[in-house]
Amino acid sequence: MKQYSSASAYKNTRQSVVTIGTFDGVHIGHRAILKRVVETAKNENLQSTVLTFFPHPRMVLQDNAEIQLLNTIEERAQLLNKTGLDHLIIHPFTHAFSRLTALEYVRDILVTSLKAKKIIIGYDHRFGRNRNANIDDLKEYGKTYDFGVEEISARELDDVAISSTKIRKALNQGDVETANKYLGYNFMISGTVVKGKAIGRTIKYPTANLHLAESYKLIPKNGVYVVQSQIDGELIYGITSIGTNPTVGGKEKTIETYFIDFNKDLYGTEITVEFLTYIREETSFDSLESLRLEIINDEIIAKQFIKDRE
Numbered sequence: 592m593k594q595y596s597s598a599s600a601y602k603n604t605r606q607s608v609v610t611i612g613t614f615d616g617v618h619i620g621h622r623a624i625l626k627r628v629v630e631t632a633k634n635e636n637l638q639s640t641v642l643t644f645f646p647h648p649r650m651v652l653q654d655n656a657e658i659q660l661l662n663t664i665e666e667r668a669q670l671l672n673k674t675g676l677d678h679l680i681i682h683p684f685t686h687a688f689s690r691l692t693a694l695e696y697v698r699d700i701l702v703t704s705l706k707a708k709k710i711i712i713g714y715d716h717r718f719g720r721n722r723n724a725n726i727d728d729l730k731e732y733g734k735t736y737d738f739g740v741e742e743i744s745a746r747e748l749d750d751v752a753i754s755s756t757k758i759r760k761a762l763n764q765g766d767v768e769t770a771n772k773y774l775g776y777n778f779m780i781s782g783t784v785v786k787g788k789a790i791g792r793t794i795k796y797p798t799a800n801l802h803l804a805e806s807y808k809l810i811p812k813n814g815v816y817v818v819q820s821q822i823d824g825e826l827i828y829g830i831t832s833i834g835t836n837p838t839v840g841g842k843e844k845t846i847e848t849y850f851i852d853f854n855k856d857l858y859g860t861e862i863t864v865e866f867l868t869y870i871r872e873e874t875s876f877d878s879l880e881s882l883r884l885e886i887i888n889d890e891i892i893a894k895q896f897i898k899d900r901e
């Protein structure tokens with residue numbers, strides 16, 4: 592898959608099958624649509640192309656929109672890369688872009704830049720300034736500019752929308768299993784390991800504190816989780832705590848992981864934790880000793896979970 596930072600950066604001369612969307616999560620419903628795009632391209636000897644936007648339109652059009660996405664843009668690109676697509680265009684969604692008329696958008700972006708021969712799109716897709724135009728307008732433009740429009744049925748699209756909502760809701764309730772089932776992979780968070788208060792090591796539970804570069808990434812409900820990570824190419828399990836650490840008078844939300852049977856300096860490294868299951872709510876303990884005893888119990892639960900899984 593080749594990746595482009597705007598529609599005009601795409602210089603391929605071959606015609607393509609295009610689909611357009613945010614594809615947040617790149618979950619199993621999205622992947623069914625993408626598979627159709629890839630197969631159509633193969634059958635009709637066209638290129639398969641996805642047009643996606645970044646930042647999310649709501650991040651641009653609504654000030655202070657507290658948007659929470661399942662994937663960072665890097666994760667989205669990595670997941671799309673696995674679907675067998677030929678081209679991914681991540682077009683900057685700006686105010687100027689949002690003001691393109693439907694005609695300008697179709698003519699300049701879809702036809703001139705992307706060389707769309709076929710557009711596979713949801714029946715309720717809207718586009719152009721103020722989202723004025725719909726799929727019937729797109730079909731009309733197709734007559735002028737010689738491209739076909741294939742409609743994704745209401746049923747298929749509903750499945751997609753239901754999945755996204757279910758995944759977000761599940762993660763906000765700590766239901767990792769449901770989220771992972773609809774995603775078709777383990778929900779993950781990546782970040783750089785930064786220094787914390789250095790209290791962890793005093794209770795024999797050092798924790799790698801993750802700093803996230805993106806504020807829009809969805810963070811699951813506060814609590815304790817079993818996770819897995821690849822560290823130096825090795826599969827390592829851990830227990831992650833998400834929350835404000837009330838026991839030690841914390842205020843800021845932290846995401847920190849104790850890796851089981853592991854002892855290495857991780858400061859400054861990039862790590863990804865994949866969420867496997869939820870253990871318990873975050874609790875305000877009356878002492879560090881009570882917290883330590885509870886973490887011992889978390890570790891026992893995690894080890895049992897891992898054993899049952901293997």
Ligand SMILES: Cc1cc2nc3c(=O)[nH]c(=O)nc-3n(C[C@H](O)[C@H](O)[C@H](O)COP(=O)(O)O)c2cc1C
Pocket residue numbers: 787788789790791792796797798800815830831832835836837838839847848849872873874875876882886889
């Ligand atoms: C498995 C696990 C469970 C945790 N559960 C809680 C909790 O229920 N309540 C809480 O206040 N802190 C909890 N913590 C966070 C600790 O307060 C935190 O790791 C400790 O203060 C060390 O912080 P530091 O990394 O800044 O040194 C948990 C940490 C781990 C690793």
Ligand SMILES: Nc1ncnc2c1ncn2[C@@H]1O[C@H](COP(=O)(O)OP(=O)(O)O)[C@@H](O)[C@H]1O
Pocket residue numbers: 784785786787788789790791792793796797798799800848849850851852853854855856857858
């Ligand atoms: N098993 C482990 N799990 C997590 N971090 C570990 C582990 N072993 C060593 N470390 C190191 O210890 C650091 C965490 O120690 P901690 O006392 O909690 O300090 P901090 O408050 O800076 O996070 C991690 O960032 C990592 O570099």
